[in-house]
Amino acid sequence: MAAPGDRSGPPIEGLKAAVDKMAAWIGQADGEMLGDALIQIREAGIDPLEAVFATGVRRFDKSGEYKADGALSLTAWLRWKCKLSGGAAMERVEIARQLEKLPQTEAAFASGEVGYQHVAVLARAAEHVGAAAVRKEEGKLLQAAQTMDPGQFVTVAKNFEHRVDAAGALAEANHAYQRRYFHIGEPVDGLVRVDGLLDAEGGATLRTALQPFMKPIPNDDRSYGQRSVDALMELCRQGGSGSRRDGAGPRPQLIIRASLDTLAGTKGAPAGELDGGGTVPAETVQRYACDSAISRITGQGELEHELNHASRTLPASTRRALEARDRHCVFPGCTRPLTWCDGHHLVWWTRGGATALPNLALLCRPHHRMVHEEGWILQRTKEGHWKAKPPLHRVPANARSA
Ligand SMILES: [Zn+2]
Ligand SMILES: [Zn+2]
Incomplete structure (x- = not known):
């Protein structure tokens, strides 16, 4: 639905034209220019667009307009209409809600200084310890985000959560530990399905124990x-x-x-x-x-x-x-x-x-x-x-x- 007073639809034509231009260009580019283009597509395209998407999701959340389509929640609507998995939809709703309380993060996201996954980590931290606590160290956290990949940044965020709310971090770890399980199925068609969840310590223990046995053998065609x-x-x-x-x-x-x-x-x-x-x-x-x-x-x-x-x-x-x-x-x-x-x-x-x-x-x-x-x-x-x-x-x- 268009904004009040603006009867024209969203400026999709311009966006489409830019995507077409980029598609034509990337088909020709090679070497260093191609690498630069990939970086630019994220920094000037995907990440700022995700920031815009988050703003839209927040307004849509507040308006409750998604109910007009018969969806029971915003997450359900995003899954249905925006072709997102449940986890991806939930993450976007969380980011939309937390970004409002994290202005520096919102600005860094919009300018492409930090990527979508960094922002997801910060939104989760805000959800855990409160946006006010994150705001106090927002500058430092964003600085760290710019120098490391999202996986490394998770460790920084977890350390931060532990510093400001040790009891909460412990409770979260204990909660995670409670969810651990391992299931070995009955054999079906000569295969046994196993699945499970390990707590972080269990996961690290297993990974370390497997490491010596992981080396490929000569002409190894195993995946x-x-x-x-x-x-x-x-x-x-x-x-x-x-x-x-x-x-x-x-x-x-x-x-x-x-x-x-x-x-x-x-x-x-x-x-x-x-x-x-x-x-x-x-x-x-x-x-x-x-x-x-x-x-x-x-x-x-x-x-x-x-x-x-x-x-x-x-x-x-x-x-x-x-x-x-x-x-x-x-x-x-x-x-x-x-x-x-x-x-x-x-x-x-x-x-x-x-x-x-x-x-x-x-x-x-x-x-x-x-x-x-x-x-x-x-x-x-x-x-x-x-x-x-x-x-x-x-x-x-x-x-x-x-
Ligand atoms: Zn034998
Ligand atoms: Zn052998």
Whole structure:
């Protein structure tokens, strides 16, 4: 709706023309000029426009005009009409309400000196400790905002909140802590969904613990998310006990129920059943059967009997000899350390391969998986070199739906 006395609509034509001009220009620009243009688009375009948007939202909030469209709240209206997510809409309402009480911030926002996300941090601080407290240090806070990215600025704002309202900051931290949870779903289609919220300390602890396991391996085509989950699995498997991999220490073991046919890889055999719920294909059972330190397989006794009492348990002395010989994952190009490795049977134990040094190799988990589940072939030459041959038929990821 137009302002009283002004029957013309908002000056959208000028705005559109400027956007078109910029679009044409940016299509041609390169190098340093392109970088400068990106900065200008935010400082002279997006951020000042967000400041104008905030002013409009505040007036719209006070007028209650959004109710005319049937929306129950301004946030709901912004989600609906301005195509914003709930969080983004709420943030804009909060900024609009707080900016009125933070004149210096409003001016810095309008001139592009601070960005939208800086302003969001300040608005949240004002919401927590009151705009009056923020106003007392507004100049200093804005100065800090101009020299750091929004992520760093959050730390400054949190420190400020703590200084002016330690009890409030503690209450907020305690409230956040109460919301912590971690949920592990039931397996569906071979996947288990996990989700959760960690308090800041828990998040930092997890991140720090995962860090040593996050390093990419050579020719790593895993995504960041995939490397993260692999790192989490490494962390869980190593169990933090610091014990050696000879099975002597209290290491977390996976318990798999498998039939003799599954272990032997007989066609038509049932899947392996995980003690914690869910099933795994025979190839996975066979991989776990490779190293007794990582699994206990019920049903194994029968097979051991069948294989003339050939135990799959790696005696500590054999494990030590294996570690001394291989030193790390033997897959060509891989150097992942001992603690990440399983003892792999070159002639699979489930096919009668002996648990003896000449038939053993250290393989890290991703490579051990590639050998059993993806069909890579690992060989040791007479000279003691390792060769890996890619699978003849790759198991396509969508084989089941074909
Ligand atoms: Zn193996
Ligand atoms: Zn490896």
